[in-house]
Amino acid sequence: MRYAQGGGLTAKRRQDREEVRLQAAQRFARGEATAVIAADLRVSERSVERWHRSRREGGAPARASKGSAGRPKLTDAQFALLEEELVKGPAAHGWPDQRWTLERIKTVIARRFHLTCPVAGVWRLLHRHGWSWQAPARQAWERDRRRWSCGEEGRLAARKSTAAARGAWLVFEDEAGFSMTPPRARTWGRRGRTPLVRVRGRSWRRLSIAAMCCYKPGERARFIYRPRSYRRGVHERPSFAWTDYRDLARCAHLQLGGPIVPLWDNLNTHLTAGMRRYVDEHEWLTVFQLPAYATELNPVEGIWSLLRRGPLANTAFVDAEHLTRTLRRSLRRIQYRPDLINGCLTETGLAPTDRHPTPSRKDQ
Incomplete structure (x- = not known):
């Protein structure tokens, strides 16, 4: 592949993708075979066929890159609003516990912004804005932080x-x-087999x-x-x-x-x-x-x-x-x-x- 999974997320990557599509369009015009174009540009034949079909239907503007299909289209301002919703906690959104999962965050994005995105896209969105999967600390309900x-x-x-x-x-x-x-404590083990610690x-x-x-x-x-x-x-x-x-x-x-x-x-x-x-x-x-x-x-x-x-x-x-x-x-x-x-x-x-x-x- 010319670009890895998630390519096109930045402006430079999108420009590189459009250049690849421009080269493919020029070779389409010369009548070269799909397999030859895919091999020379190091992309899949399915991608070349999709570019050729979009060129026939939409013309030159169809070659413009739209970014990764799995990327949630949230601006920085929208993500700031999403953070405010996440800070409220899962209980404020109807879930019984205090654990945020990618599926739940995906649901919040759909409810708040009317956007759909895959779970992998949610993970990339959170990772890009400095969020990570971590174990929370405990604090008693009786503790009044304002009084302290x-x-x-x-x-x-x-x-x-x-x-x-x-x-x-x-x-x-x-x-x-x-x-x-x-x-x-966490330890390494074969996937699908939970490590066992034998104790009395x-x-x-x-x-x-x-x-x-x-x-x-x-x-x-x-x-x-x-x-x-x-x-x-x-x-x-x-x-x-x-x-x-x-x-x-x-x-x-x-x-x-x-x-x-x-x-x-x-x-x-x-x-x-x-x-x-x-x-x-x-x-x-x-x-x-x-x-x-x-x-x-x-x-x-x-x-x-x-x-x-x-x-x-x-x-x-x-x-x-x-x-x-x-x-x-x-x-x-x-x-x-x-x-x-x-x-x-x-x-x-x-x-x-x-x-x-x-x-x-x-x-x-």
Whole structure:
């Protein structure tokens, strides 16, 4: 073929196509055979016959290229309107879930602009305007984005200023659980045959980890964690108690060598009377709560994501010791990579500040 699939989309490609058709028309006039013209111009005989028929019916203007047949004829202004419709979400257009597919976008184009186009044309249209197929992030319905932007952002800035004024470490804390069933990740396989990851069909072993990402301007980022194993059927607490968080905060204080300002979620264990009493009794400890349903503001969530997408993905754990060993080795590597810890903080859009708050003047 002289031009590949989708040729003629740009002005230059359309001009090249018209030149090929002009050469074919000149050879038609000389009476050359269709097969000879197709071989010399490196196009199919069907295309040559179609050009010859359009020339007989429409004359010279019929040789002009109309672009790719599968290209949706949407201008930039029309695509901007299409983007507004897509931002509304599939639910606003009558679909039960929140997943955009090429077929659904094709339907929206037909409803909004009264144009029909193939699925491949929709894909090329989206790709040309910077859209891609990707997994969405989750956000709780209870999260009020407007309230966060107006109120919680200012309160979080005050917490960072408090840490800077006291020369303290800003510490983000979170906990997660890991079981013998590994998280799934994409892998290569033969088309039509889904790859299988063989795991233990039944295991009550579980490992919980409470971790802290520690930041301070001018200091290397630190990562501190404490594991806790649990086996179902044994009469023991399946999760961390407030005394475990107390010991973790004390350990962070000793390792960092200074006061700390932990920021954690509203877990009921964090709000117990014993924990509040311990915070009130120690000046080096100042605790704040993160906004509700705002997991994307906690850099420790990025650490869990690194684990689930990296060393834990598709791993067939033999026993609980294998799981524990893999987790400890992976977390130890993260501890020696402050760039990863800083990257998790950058992903949240937050940054520690070394500016001290300016005290307000009282009226004289």
